[in-house]
Amino acid sequence: MFHVIAFLLAAQFALPLYVSSTFLASWVGEARVGIVYTLDSLIGLLFIGVFPRLLRRYGATRSFIAVALASSAALALLPFLGNPLLVVGVFTVYLISIRLLALPLDIFLESVSTNATTGKKRGLYFTVLNIGMLVGPLGAAALLTSGDYRAVYLISAALLLPIILLV
Numbered sequence: 001m002f003h004v005i006a007f008l009l010a011a012q013f014a015l016p017l018y019v020s021s022t023f024l025a026s027w028v029g030e031a032r033v034g035i036v037y038t039l040d041s042l043i044g045l046l047f048i049g050v051f052p053r054l055l056r057r058y059g060a061t062r063s064f065i066a067v068a069l070a071s072s073a074a075l076a077l078l079p080f081l082g083n084p085l086l087v088v089g090v091f092t093v094y095l096i097s098i099r100l101l102a103l104p105l106d107i108f109l110e111s112v113s114t115n116a117t118t119g120k121k122r123g124l125y126f127t128v129l130n131i132g133m134l135v136g137p138l139g140a141a142a143l144l145t146s147g148d149y150r151a152v153y154l155i156s157a158a159l160l161l162p163i164i165l166l167v
Contacts, residue, residue, distance in 0.1 A: 002112050005166050006105065006125055007132040012159035013098055014136020015143075016075070016152050023149045024091060027084045036088055040095040047096050051103055064104035064167050068160050071097035075157035079150035108167075 016023075025033050055063050074094035081087045113121040143151045 001166055002108055003124065003128045005108075005163055006128045008159055008163050008166075009101065009105070010129040010132025011135045011139070012156050012163070014133045015140050015156040015159070016136075016149075017140075018137050019140055019144065019149060019152055020091075023078070023153075024087070027087045036091070037095075040092050043092060044096045044099045047100060048103070051100050055104065055107070060104040060107040061167055064101065064108075065164050067097045067100045067104075068164050068167075071101065072157045072160040072164075075153045075160070079153045 021033050021037075024036060028036060051063070058066070071094055074090045074097065077090050078087065078094070081090060109121060109125055110118075139155070140152050143155065
């Protein structure tokens with residue numbers, strides 16, 4: 001079951017991956033996209049520093065579900081916002097949540113592995129992640145035939161829901 005979660009999460013992440021910069025540029029201009037990503041990364045580092053405390057307090061499963069819900073909500077909101085500041089704020093929530101989802105996944109992987117099988121399980125895990133990352137851009141290309149970002153973000157948001165149920 002863990003590998004299904006990993007595949008869906010990678011595909012969900014990769015679906016908007018190659019269109020997000022273009023989407024963001026339509027709101028802030030091409031010259032500011034790098035600034036937004038840089039600021040998001042710096043803010044994300046702060047959250048990564050705090051997140052282990054939340055993991056200890058609420059556990060990996062609850063933390064994962066909370067962050068996945070925040071990520072899904074951000075993705076679902078993005079195509080409907082009409083204000084550049086709101087777009088950047090919600091985009092920031094999405095980017096930070098993606099980074100944070102990796103931490104409980106590592107805990108889940110450890111829980112399904114023994115010392116003797118950790119290398120094999122981790123190798124399979126990364127293979128499954130990479131296959132999911134390949135599926136995302138193919139899906140985005142199929143969805144973007146009309147040039148509408150809405151479907152990419154909504155389907156990416158919806159893909160988080162079965163992941164939440166499987167966790």
